Amino acid sequence: MKTGFSVFLAAFVALGASWYGFVYAPLKQLGGAKQTFILQSSDTWPVQRTGEATLGLQVYRQYGCAACHTEQVRQTGATTEIALTSLGTYKPEDFKGYIKSLVAVVPELLTSSNTLVGNIENWNGQLPVTLYAGEDSDVVAALADKLKTVGAKTDAHIVASGADIDINARSWGTRQSVAADYLYDQPVQLGSLRAGPDLSNIGVRAPDINWQLMHLYAPGSVVPNSTMPAFRTLFEVRKIVVGHPSPDALVLKKEFAPADGMEVVPTAEARELAAYLLSLKANVPLYEAPFTPVTAAK
Amino acid sequence: MSEENKSCSNGSNAEPTATRSSAPMWIIVVTLVLLFVGGHYLDTHGGWFSSKVYAPYNSAEQLDSFQPKSGAAAVAAQGKKVYESVCGICHGMDGAGKPGQAPPLAGSEWVLAKGINRLAHIPLEGVNGSIKVEGKDWSLNMAAMGAALSDSDLAAVLTYLRTSWGNKAGEVTADDIKKVRDEIGGHPQPVSGDQLMKMPE
Numbered sequence: 001m002k003t004g005f006s007v008f009l010a011a012f013v014a015l016g017a018s019w020y021g022f023v024y025a026p027l028k029q030l031g032g033a034k035q036t037f038i039l040q041s042s043d044t045w046p047v048q049r050t051g052e053a054t055l056g057l058q059v060y061r062q063y064g065c066a067a068c069h070t071e072q073v074r075q076t077g078a079t080t081e082i083a084l085t086s087l088g089t090y091k092p093e094d095f096k097g098y099i100k101s102l103v104a105v106v107p108e109l110l111t112s113s114n115t116l117v118g119n120i121e122n123w124n125g126q127l128p129v130t131l132y133a134g135e136d137s138d139v140v141a142a143l144a145d146k147l148k149t150v151g152a153k154t155d156a157h158i159v160a161s162g163a164d165i166d167i168n169a170r171s172w173g174t175r176q177s178v179a180a181d182y183l184y185d186q187p188v189q190l191g192s193l194r195a196g197p198d199l200s201n202i203g204v205r206a207p208d209i210n211w212q213l214m215h216l217y218a219p220g221s222v223v224p225n226s227t228m229p230a231f232r233t234l235f236e237v238r239k240i241v242v243g244h245p246s247p248d249a250l251v252l253k254k255e256f257a258p259a260d261g262m263e264v265v266p267t268a269e270a271r272e273l274a275a276y277l278l279s280l281k282a283n284v285p286l287y288e289a290p291f292t293p294v295t296a297a298k
Numbered sequence: 299m300s301e302e303n304k305s306c307s308n309g310s311n312a313e314p315t316a317t318r319s320s321a322p323m324w325i326i327v328v329t330l331v332l333l334f335v336g337g338h339y340l341d342t343h344g345g346w347f348s349s350k351v352y353a354p355y356n357s358a359e360q361l362d363s364f365q366p367k368s369g370a371a372a373v374a375a376q377g378k379k380v381y382e383s384v385c386g387i388c389h390g391m392d393g394a395g396k397p398g399q400a401p402p403l404a405g406s407e408w409v410l411a412k413g414i415n416r417l418a419h420i421p422l423e424g425v426n427g428s429i430k431v432e433g434k435d436w437s438l439n440m441a442a443m444g445a446a447l448s449d450s451d452l453a454a455v456l457t458y459l460r461t462s463w464g465n466k467a468g469e470v471t472a473d474d475i476k477k478v479r480d481e482i483g484g485h486p487q488p489v490s491g492d493q494l495m496k497m498p499e
Contacts, residue, residue, distance in 0.1 A: 029349045040366060040375040077354050078364055137363040158364055178352055288350040290364050 036180045039285040046183050049279045056276025059269050060189060063231060068195035071188075073282065075176030075289070076162040081133040082140045088151030092125040098150070099131070108142035128155065157292030164198060173201040173282050175289040181282050196228055203281040210250070212274040213266050218256040234270035237262055373469070377458025380451050384443055385421075385459075393463040401431035401438070404463035413499035414470050417456060418478040419489055421445070427490030442486055449475040 035044040049057070060066070087095055099120045103113040116132060116139075123129050131154070132139050140156050147154050160175045177200050182188045206212060211222055217235050219226035235250070240263045249263035258264055266274070285291050345351030348358055355361040366375070382391060388400035395402035403409050408417055408431065421444025428437050444452045449472040456475075460467035 025347070029347055033349070040378075075352075075354060080364060156366070158366060176352060179349065287365070288352055288361065290361075290366065292366060 030179050033179055033183055035183065036286060039287060039290055041284075043284075045284055045286060046181055047279075047281075048184055050275060052272050053275040053279040054184075056272035056274070056279070057185065057189070059273040060276055061187065063273075065199075066189040066191040068191075068193055068228075070191035070194050070198045071182075071200040071280065072177045072190055073164045073173035073175070073198055073200050074162055075160050075165060078158060078160050078291070079133050079135060080137045080140045080156070080158050081130055082143050082154050082156045083128040083130045084147070084152060085128045085155050086153035087127070088153070090150070090152060092123070095152070096120050096123070102143075102146055106142050106146060108138040112136055112139050133159075158290050160289070160291045170197070172198040172205075174293070175282065175285065175291045177282055178286060178288045180286060180288070199277065199280055201280065201282045203278040204283045207278060209274050209278060212277050213270060214250055214252065216270060216273065217250055217264060217266075218252065221253050221256040231270075234267055234273065236265045236267055238265060239263075373454050373457055374461065376451065377454035377456070378462075380447065380455040381458050384447070385455065388440075393459070393465075395431075400440070401429070401434070401436045403459050404465060406431050408494075409459050410465060410467045411499055414456065414468075414474055415478060415499060416494045416497055417459075418452075418470070418475055419482070419494060419497065421447075421452060421456075422475075422479060422482055423486040424488040425490070426488035427492075429491030429494070440488075442488070445486060449473075449479065 035046070037043070038045045084095075090098065100117055103109045103116050109116060112132065112134065115134065119129075119131055131143060144154050144156050162176070163169045164172045165174065165176075181200065182190075206215075215222050215226075215228075216231045218230050219228040220230075237258050240246075240249075240261055246263055246265045249265050252258075252264065283293075285293060343353075343356045345355065345357050345361075351358055351361055355364070385403075389395055389403050390400075393402060393404035408420065408429075411417055420440070422442060423445075424442035425438045425440040428435055430436070444455070447455070453470045453472045453475045456470040459465065460470065
């Protein structure tokens with residue numbers, strides 16, 4: 001065994017490198033994660049869950065929801081856009097001329113001059129019109145600055161894009177998921193298979209607890225052609241006490257309703273799971289995932 | 299990697315031995331090229347392992363360039379930053395003021411006034427003497443905290459005062475501040491509430 005030490009050393013380096021890469025470095029990078037601030041706000045993120053929703057995470061885990069649902073929205077790009085919302089004292093034709101003259105003299109606009117001139121040439125005079133959409137934020141800042149001085153009004157925003165995000169595609173979230181979103185998840189339910197939709201923003205997309213409960217009891221009753229199994233064990237089907245029907249009983253369509261004189265009542269687990277689902281929100285801009293919320297874009 | 303097993307030729311019972319030979323040059327070159335390409339890719343896409351940089355952003359600079367810069371939101375963000383470093387220590391981060399130290403800004407009639415002339419005089423000249431805020435008398439000695447701020451910073455922070463904590467009043471522009479500053483000229487004098495009331499709104 002002349003080479004014994006070398007073998008040991010090689011094995012040590014190989015295992016040590018993977019330990020460093022998979023354990024130590026990520027811990028250094030994100031191990032000390034704290035609450036962060038919502039972009040342009042003094043509110044912190046993420047929001048601590050209620051007790052019921054915290055228990056719901058364990059129900060989510062217990063029923064293996066993560067086997068078919070992910071909690072991670074992916075983003076493939078971001079664009080910064082500027083739209084003209086008011087012309088001020090300009091007429092559309094003069095404004096076209098003004099933009100063309102700007103393009104020639106403002107250094108930030110030079111590299112994108114073809115796009116800018118093209119956009120304004122094709123403009124039919126209606127407002128709002130997108131003057132620029134692309135990756136160069138200097139163009140947007142320069143345009144906003146110049147147009148403000150001549151009295152025209154503009155609206156600049158940042159838009160996250162990707163198949164998970166685009167309204168015409170999956171529309172599962174407004175921005176990508178980042179580590180801060182999972183700060184209070186123990187354990188994190190990332191998931192890897194998308195037999196069902198991504199749930200990281202389900203609390204915004206389906207904020208009605210009754211919808212969530214009906215969906216758990218009979219997915220087909222609210223989502224036609226759903227392939228999700230019905231989680232009937234989360235509900236109690238019982239005889240209605242004469243004169244005292246449960247106020248919590250689900251109101252189901254006829255083909256999903258139980259027999260006459262029976263009612264479907266969610267158990268505590270069902271309520272916890274629904275509370276957890278409603279707590280899944282990823283609709284605020286963060287420093288690491290900036291975008292302009294639609295409500296603020298006015 | 300560089301070792302090559304050779305079966306022994308002198309007798310079938312002898313131990314096999316290993317000889318050394320150098321690795322082919324092309325493997326070394328290919329390895330170095332791969333290392334260089336990998337290093338370059340990591341450099342341009344890795345964001346230097348920052349916990350804040352996620353794909354599709356490649357670096358902290360690129361992420362910075364995507365932060366909101368213009369528009370009302372950006373002014374509010376700038377104003378908030380200035381407020382928290384200059385004003386918030388006495389007036390409170392929530393604008394509620396501190397008893398015996400600084401009057402509230404949330405709901406204050408000085409902040410919500412139609413014109414901004416009197417409001418702008420306060421940070422530009424300071425306050426000395428009594429001033430009535432929300433029906434309460436305050437005896438104050440506030441330095442000219444805003445005199446050293448730029449016009450746009452002061453405008454942003456006053457806009458922040460007028461639009462935060464439930465306050466709903468118009469924006470303040472850098473030009474407004476410049477006008478007041480020019481009026482004051484090089485002789486700022488701390489003002490009292492009565493003196494402020496004599497100024498145009």
